[in-house]
Amino acid sequence: MDKTLKRMATMHRMQVTGLELFYQNGYYNTSIDDILKALGLSKGAFYYHFDSKEDFFISIVQNLVVQKFYSHMIEPIEGQEDPLNNILNTFENSLATAEHNTLDHGFMLSNFMTEFNGKNPVIMKYLKDIYQIWEVNLVSLLQKGKSDGYVARHIDSEGVASYLIASYIGIRTLMVEGNSRTLRYQYIQQLRQYFKMLAQKEMA
Amino acid sequence: MDKTLKRMATMHRMQVTGLELFYQNGYYNTSIDDILKALGLSKGAFYYHFDSKEDFFISIVQNLVVQKFYSHMIEPIEGQEDPLNNILNTFENSLATAEHNTLDHGFMLSNFMTEFNGKNPVIMKYLKDIYQIWEVNLVSLLQKGKSDGYVARHIDSEGVASYLIASYIGIRTLMVEGNSRTLRYQYIQQLRQYFKMLAQKEMA
DNA sequence: GGGCCTACCGACCACTTGGTCGGAAATAAA
DNA sequence: TTTATTTCCGACCAAGTGGTCGGTAGGCCC
Known part of the structure; x- marks a missing residue:
């Protein structure tokens, strides 16, 4: 038990640092040595916990990206009120944090998709899945908004x-x-206009 | 004269093939050897004509990307008629050619910008410039549309x-x-709706 | 204390990368 | 034909890559 705990702790540390560097410099431009140096760990430690660089990245997507994406981009939209308004607020918040150079999980997705497109179909599959979850949730929220x-x-x-x-x-x-x-401000403005069109006539 | 002609011909061949591979596989994932193999040329030939990989890429941007971008994304929009309509048609055409895996110059820009972001400020500058040309042209077209x-x-x-x-x-x-x-169809539909809002009331 | 297993170390390997350089065809000039 | 110049060849280099592997420190059980 204690052993597995330590194991998981180390793996988690690696994943967090890995995601940070992958997001900053891209997957192919981040070497395993880079991550290890940032952690003060060695090659042996890495390949003890993970089979390969690809395996490592996939574990990051499954353990970190998916959850963060849910909590930052999907859950905030849900609710009983006007979905259009929720979407607007969620998007605005995400763009605001993005300004402060923090990890932006909506953007991260497209970033990685661009990088892996045509190069690694396996990883692409995982990213595609997240994107589709996003889409499906938006669609059902909009439908609910209709009723x-x-x-x-x-x-x-x-x-x-x-x-x-x-x-x-x-x-x-x-x-x-x-x-x-400026871009964020302009974007939100236009989105607001666009949403007026989508809103129920009585509510506009 | 004749020498410079041959020189330019070879350089152009290299640039065309280079852009193709860079676009397909990304800049960092395309080695000079890849390009040279596709051309049947050698390292010596490459470094005779270009100083470095970066210098090579910049020459591609200046000689190919800018011009293609103008002829595919900017010039088609200009004209005396309704600018919104021109924009719609141009976007639709570009997306259509994109489906057939041909080079899409609008997309290429964001693709490269994503790749070089945070890694190569020099190249970023060149890409930024093109994007701003795009924006400036759209703005002035819209202004003209107003008057x-x-x-x-x-x-x-x-x-x-x-x-x-x-x-x-x-x-x-x-x-x-x-x-x-499907995405293209949906996008054009939404854009059309959005444009109705922007249009002069009498013309809607 | 002796044995054992988890977690980690770091030297090493094969391979690829961007870039260099001495030289050789090809072409033009004398 | 000789000479000069442009164009291209390909072996080579140092640095870095993902991945392997023999080894070891330290806690745990007997």
Whole structure:
């Protein structure tokens, strides 16, 4: 028991540091030695806990990325009130933390997808799954919004969901080159306009 | 004259093949040897014409990417008619060609920006410049649309331009994981709705 | 104390990378 | 034909990569 605890503690430390560096420098541009140096550990320790670099990354996705993604991008949207409003607030918050260079989990996803596209189908699969969870949740939230009278019934929920995700990761991509404050402000403004269209006429 | 001609011909061949591979596999994941093998040339030839891998890439951006970007993403939008309509058609065409795995120059930009972000500020500068050209052109087109009576005067042209670019590169990022046909359709639909809002009331 | 197993060390390996360099075809000039 | 110059060849190098492996420190059980 105690042994497994120590084992898990070390593995977790490795995963946290690994995700940080992978997110900062990219997967292929981060060597195992980089991570080990940051941790003060050795090659032996790494390959004792993980089979390979790829295996390591997948374990990070499953243990950290998925959970963080849920708690930052999905759960905040859920609720009984107006889903459009929740989406707006969640997106705004995420973009705000992104300005302070903290890990942005919505962006991380598209970042990694871009990097692995055409290179590693196995990892791509895991990333795709998360993205689809995001989409599915948005769609069902929009549908619920329809029956609750917040969202106009004629809109295409799937289309809106894809559009929302696209615009978010797009603006996030643009934000890396500075002006993030202005971009966020502009983005939220436009999103607000767009949402007026989607809202039930009575609520607009 | 003839010498410079041959020189330029070889350089151009290298740049075209280089861009293709860089776009497919990424900059850091494409070795000079890969490019040389595809061309049937040797290391010596490469370093005779270019100083370094970075210098090579920059020459590609300046000689190929900028021009392609103009002819595919900027010039088609210009014209005397409704700019919103032109934007819609241009985006739709670009996304369509993207489905057939051809080079998509709008996407290429965000792709490279993602890859170089935080790693190579010099190259980032060149990519940023192109993006800003895109934005400036969209803004002035929208402004012209206002005075021509196509676009509502109350809209924030800068905000709309950023929002358009973001949504485009976002949807393009999502398209890499399949379903590109559906995504394109959904995206154009939503964009059309969004544009109705931006249009001058009389023209809607 | 003796044995054992988990967790970690670090030298080592095969391979790839960007880049160098002396030289050899090819072409043009004399 | 000789000479110069442009263009290209390919062996080579140092640095770094992911991954292997023999070894060892320290806690735990008998």
